Amino acid sequence: MAMPRTRSGRSTSLHDSDSRLYESEKIDALEWTKIEVILSSLIPRRVSRSVPLGVLQFLLEAEQVIVEGYGVVLVNTDEAGTLFVTNFRLLFLSEGSRNIITLGTIPLATIEKFNKIVMKLPSAPRQSDRSPSRRLLQVTGKDMRIIVFGFRPRTRQRRAVFEALLRCTRPTRLLDLYAFASGPSRFGNTNPRVRLLNEYFRLLGMGSYNASIRLIEDGSFTLSNELWRISAVNANYTMCPTYSFALLIPKCISDEEVLQACTFRARCRLPVISWCHPGTGAVLSRSSQPLVGLMMNMRSNADEKLVAALCTQLVGAKEPRRKLYIADARPRKNALANGAMGGGSESSSNYFQSEIVFLGIDNIHAMRDSLSRLRDYLDTHGTTSSDGMSSFLRHGGWTWGGGNLSSMSASVSTLGDTGWLIHVHNVLAGSAWIAARVALESASVLVHCR
Known part of the structure; x- marks a missing residue:
């Protein structure tokens, strides 16, 4: 990826410039369920505006352009084009080929944060007070991409794009999201509730049954084996x-x-079945942490009965009931710490024929911090950095190994310091362990974290 140059021919890093960060907030799906839906909100609001004919062929069903910016430069590749903010994504079209540039196109739901940056460009020694500046917009994606757009000065296009991103990534109404504005798909995808019931029918050994919207509306889907x-x-x-x-x-x-048992689990996420082995009858179940409290002594008869019911009869075995593993994905210390806030973990003495296992997977905050350090590592040692600008390679620094054993060792050590490989190992090891218990022991497994 070519490094964009300033007028003086020198490379400039975004990390050396002053920036003011405007982070897009995450929308809590839980809060949406508390919104009082009124009749007028049942009709999604449409944005009526004229759209250039050249972009219509790239828009998805019900995708609408909110704001466009012309003469925008994708700084990562130094390519000029047109930037569109739609109700679904940021869409960047090349000025030359009029094709979508994948690097500069990102769905709104995968944007982690975005911020404005003003970067001073080098000028002649006697004109330091009049040195020009570049108006940049940096978009950080959840897929580790850092996309940088450059806007022409005195056009107010960057402000329009920034404000459109604020509105579209943090909508005031649930129904303003593209998922609801698009309506039923013309490609004939079935309703997600219908797909869920068909999967349940398959797990129950009733694959000949077909779910339908009418079946759901009638409430006659409560089948059993x-x-x-x-x-x-x-x-x-x-x-x-x-x-x-x-x-x-x-x-x-x-x-x-069920209603009694749910009160003993965080956010009422009681143990429910996610998958059933067609041959042995072993099940994979999920839930949230039990609310055992600081002293780890709170109990629920309904919860214990529900969990014990997962230990069904083994077919043709001497043991009357199969074993149940309760896989707590957290490190043990995290589970104990959550007890101070009312949570915690189960005790095998309270749950029939069970064994508690801690998988040692860190929480989401540790994962994000590790991912951030991994991104910094790739920016420093990778062939191409995530924003196309900040790698040592752009400044004539040494490469990943540089043919030097000590520098190669330093690179490997820095990668290990990110902790990312440890997180990946823990997730894969925990998954393999659970699969082995189901396959080799015909045991049922209940998985939860907090």
Whole structure:
């Protein structure tokens, strides 16, 4: 990737410039369930504006242009083009080929943050007070991309794009999101609730049944086999807003017991079945952490009965019931620390034929910090940095190994210091361990973190 040059021919790094950061806030899906929906909000608002004919062929179904910027430069590749902010993505079209530039195009939902940057350009010694500046917009993606756009001065295009991003990445209404504005797909994708029920039917060994919207509206989807059943206790999402409308649970557990058990789990995410082995009957279940409290002594009979029901009869085995592993994805110390806030972890003495295992996977905050350090490492030692500007390679520094054993060792050490490989190892090792318990022992596994 070519490094963009200033007028003096010298490379300039974004990290050396003063910047004011405007981070896009994350939208909490939980809060959306509390929005009082009024009749007028059921109709998504449309943006009516004229769109250049050249861009229409690139727009998706119901995708609409909010703001456009002309003569914009994708600083990463020093390529000029037109930048469009739509209700779905940032879309960058090349000025020369009129094709979409993949590096400069990113869905709004995958933008982590964005900020304005003003970078002074070098000028003649006697004209330091009149030195020109570049108006830049830096967009950081959740996929580790750092995209930098340069705008022409005194056009106010950067402000228009920035304000459009603020509105579109933080909509005031749920129905303003592109997912709702697009409506039913013309490609015939089935309703997600229908797909969920068809998967449940398959797990129950009833693959010949076909779910439908009418079946859901009638509430007649609560089928069962000898072990498991589909419950409609969360049909209106009132019990747990972050669980699906239909839940797969043990047949011996009533809806009343489900409502009791959910109060013992964080955010009411009680143990529910995600997958069932077609041959052995072992299940993978998920939940949130139990609310055992600081002294780890709080209990719930309904929760213990629900978890024990996952230990079904083994087929043709001497043991009357299969073993249950409760895989707590956190390090043990994190689980104990959560006890101070009312959470915690299970005790094997309270749950029938169970064993508690801690997988040692760090929380999301540690993951983000590690990912940030990994990005810095790639910017320093990679062939191409994430923003196309800040690598040592751009300033004539040494390459990854540079043919020097000591510098190569330093690079490897820095990569290890990011902690990213350890996180990846822990996730893969935990997944492999769970799969082995199901395959080799025909055991059921309940997985949760916090």
